Amino acid sequence: xxxxxxxxxxxxxxxxxxxxxxxxxxxxxxxxxxxxxxxxxxxxxxxxxxxxxxxxxxxxxxxxxxxxxxxxxxxxxxxxxxxxxxxxxxxxxxxxxxxxxxxxxxxxxxxxxxxxxxxxxxxxxxxxxxxxxxxxxxxxxxxxxxxxxxxxxxxxxxxxxxxxxxxxxxxxxxxxxxxxxxxxxxxxxxxxxxxxxxxxxxxxxxxxxxxxxxxxxxxxxxxxxxxxxxxxxxxxxxxxxxxxxxxxxxxxxxxxxxxxxxxxxxxxxxxxxxxxxxxxxxxxxxxxxxxxxxxxxx
Amino acid sequence: xxxxxxxxxxxxxxxxxxxxxxxxxxxxxxxxxxxxxxxxxxxxxxxxxxxxxxxxxxxxxxxxxxxxxxxxxxxxxxxxxxxxxxxxxxxxxxxxxxxxxxxxxxxxxxxxxxxxxxxxxxxxxxxxxxxxxxxxxxxxxxxxxxxxxxxxxxxxxxxxxxxxxxxxxxxxxxxxxxxxxxxxxxxxxxxxxxxxxxxxxxxxxxxxxxxxxxxxxxxxxxxxxxxxxxxxxxxxxxxxxxxxxxxxxxxxxxxxxxxxxxxxxxxxxxx
Numbered sequence: 001x002x003x004x005x006x007x008x009x010x011x012x013x014x015x016x017x018x019x020x021x022x023x024x025x026x027x028x029x030x031x032x033x034x035x036x037x038x039x040x041x042x043x044x045x046x047x048x049x050x051x052x053x054x055x056x057x058x059x060x061x062x063x064x065x066x067x068x069x070x071x072x073x074x075x076x077x078x079x080x081x082x083x084x085x086x087x088x089x090x091x092x093x094x095x096x097x098x099x100x101x102x103x104x105x106x107x108x109x110x111x112x113x114x115x116x117x118x119x120x121x122x123x124x125x126x127x128x129x130x131x132x133x134x135x136x137x138x139x140x141x142x143x144x145x146x147x148x149x150x151x152x153x154x155x156x157x158x159x160x161x162x163x164x165x166x167x168x169x170x171x172x173x174x175x176x177x178x179x180x181x182x183x184x185x186x187x188x189x190x191x192x193x194x195x196x197x198x199x200x201x202x203x204x205x206x207x208x209x210x211x212x213x214x215x216x217x218x219x220x221x222x223x224x225x226x227x228x229x230x231x232x233x234x235x236x237x238x239x240x241x242x243x244x245x246x247x248x249x250x251x252x253x254x255x256x257x258x259x260x261x262x263x264x265x266x267x268x269x270x271x272x273x274x275x276x277x278x279x280x281x282x283x284x285x286x287x288x289x290x291x292x293x294x295x296x297x298x
Numbered sequence: 299x300x301x302x303x304x305x306x307x308x309x310x311x312x313x314x315x316x317x318x319x320x321x322x323x324x325x326x327x328x329x330x331x332x333x334x335x336x337x338x339x340x341x342x343x344x345x346x347x348x349x350x351x352x353x354x355x356x357x358x359x360x361x362x363x364x365x366x367x368x369x370x371x372x373x374x375x376x377x378x379x380x381x382x383x384x385x386x387x388x389x390x391x392x393x394x395x396x397x398x399x400x401x402x403x404x405x406x407x408x409x410x411x412x413x414x415x416x417x418x419x420x421x422x423x424x425x426x427x428x429x430x431x432x433x434x435x436x437x438x439x440x441x442x443x444x445x446x447x448x449x450x451x452x453x454x455x456x457x458x459x460x461x462x463x464x465x466x467x468x469x470x471x472x473x474x475x476x477x478x479x480x481x482x483x484x485x486x487x488x489x490x491x492x493x494x495x496x497x498x499x500x501x502x503x504x505x506x507x508x509x510x511x512x513x514x515x516x517x518x519x520x521x522x523x524x525x526x527x528x529x530x531x532x533x534x535x536x537x538x539x540x541x542x543x544x545x546x547x548x549x550x551x552x553x554x555x556x557x558x559x560x561x562x563x564x565x566x567x568x569x
Binding site: 066067068069103126127129130131132133134138140146147149 | 461480482499501520521522523524526527528530531561563
């Protein structure tokens, strides 16, 4: 199968179950809302080392935020509810509570609660004030710029993490430009997160390693510098491979993001240097969600 | 479906205890059983049918037509459905209310909404003293739900209030929010003497400068974000409560009662 002249591998991306929450951060102006969001979602590329995968989902106009100020929505994905709760508390406590003018609210409703201001309120040292408004509980914590307003709980939902596709290109600049285009298109979609730097990962991994301590190691089959040494899956002319990893709140969100992303790459046409689109999987052994590229793109 | 309607035949000379009439308690009763239901009138019991005409209808929506101020305990302990009073109500309206709603078009007596933990109480006219307060012998007043008064309220509104919301479109009497522990009281009119007396925590929201005890300290003007959430949550309510967002989020703030910990707040919007 070819899309706009670019071959699509007959393979699938393999994804696994995660749990996710959405937070709404508001501030005096969009700049400070974004600062808070960027800070709390920093160092959150992979659950392996960061505990959580997080990023800014979208900007929210002030007419649509709970307190009528400019805001952003943030998505956080973790492997378990307890991991998520721990990271929400740490990150909101260190990065949003501390950030001038911010307030934070739940951006999701579900049966599964995740504490948000529940413990952070104790920062108020007894001067914190609880308010139940419209059936939701909020905390007003006195801080040096006034009050930090924080919803007591947020909620989490089951989600899908690890959807992906690989862009194989003639040169590294070509691969990067194509992926940047895909990231731009995917980031317009709601309910999805591209957790890696700028939405792009260069260190795609395989399961296992020759070193016992490591559970994952470099995806040697797609490393151009190992061609000829290992069982490479790269043609002679492939100069670089980049991966876009997609987390979504539902399987359909990941499917749609994959479709939009691959199409954005393929719209460039074969002359832009993209040689092939593939996807990462572990033979179907790791995750229950399989995203077959050709099926998604037809 | 039409509501079950009780119409008072004539104004009673003594007080009538009405707590038997709630959607939950009448759910299994036939119209005939309701007419036979004995009601306390003073110190004797009289069948409901002798005091009211009973028109059949759904038990989830009760209508009481009465211009007497002697029907006490209307909706007491109710957990669901609606009770509408066309006219006036006596004392203990909605006492221990758990859920559902009670609407009274006219004035109500003392102790309305005492012991309430949920549901809504909508009072079209004036409310007597001890609205949402603790009755003598109890340590807690309002513990949840919402009380809306479109007229004035008497003294001791929200005495010992623990949680929940009291909205008053008109004036409130003396000792408003006395001994308050938590929750919110909004008064759009004026308040009487000793507002917030002995309050420990909780919020009083006003539009007019109150007469506070000397044990309150001025805290200065503040923009408080929760006021926007508060106004938005009330945007669907009736009358003046739906337009709080126009007042903005900047208030003059007083803290007290410093004789009782001083964690309570009195917020005054600029007129």
